[in-house]
Amino acid sequence: MTSLRADAARNRALLLATARQAVASGDLSLQLNEMARRAGMGVGTVYRHFPTRRALLEALAEPAFAAVLDGAQNASLHDDPWTGVEILLRALLLQQLADPAFAEVIASPATDDAIPQTTAQRDEFTALAGAVLARARQSGALRPGLTDEDLHHLVCGTAFALGLGPTPLARVEAYLRVLLDGIAGKAE
Known part of the structure; x- marks a missing residue:
């Protein structure tokens, strides 16, 4: 991202803080007009920083991606x-x-990405994860036939299932163990 003027940087930070508060309260709609109202700024200012809801969502996700x-x-x-x-x-x-x-x-899918940095982070993650999973396959530690995409879907599904309960973090290790047991190959 290019360097912003001080006032623009403050506005961007305020918008992100406002959006984080909305998400923390369970509101993932991130309607840009509503974000402008809550932040006390003009809609044009919001759209200059985040032209779409998706761009705002990706900016919020950047620390978790890191x-x-x-x-x-x-x-x-x-x-x-x-x-x-x-x-x-x-x-x-855990980040999900x-x-x-x-x-x-x-x-x-990556085709939904609105910010080039998101795509770059996604590509970096895909490369790192692919290397980890390739080593595990080579060693026989992963169940044969599972693709990287299968594993991605299984983790997303596990995160969704955990989110259905009242205390997801308390059950992470139990769910993760079930997931790992299910994907383990004979060599593990």
Whole structure:
């Protein structure tokens, strides 16, 4: 992102804070006119920073994407292929639970991306995750026939299932264990 004037940077930060409050209260609609009203600024200012709801959603998801990339990087550096898979899937699952904006972005196809940085982060994650999963396949740690896309869908589905309960974070390890047991190959 290019450097913003001080007042523009403040407006952008205020818009993001306002949108985060909306998401935290369970409102993922992120209607730009409503965000402008809540932030006390003109609609044109909102649209200059975020021309679409999707652009705002992706900006909100950026910190979670960065955290998932850190987790994927850590997973790719681990000596044991299966431990790498566990680290990768845990990081992805926890960020989906922690950030509904990220959960929506990561569950949608790259063709929906509104911000080039989102696509770049998605591509970086795909490359890191692909390397982790390829090592696990090569070692026999992953159940044969599961594609990277299958695993992505399984993690998104697990995050959704956890979200149905009253205390999702309290059940993460139990659900993750079931997921990992289901995708384990014979070598694990």
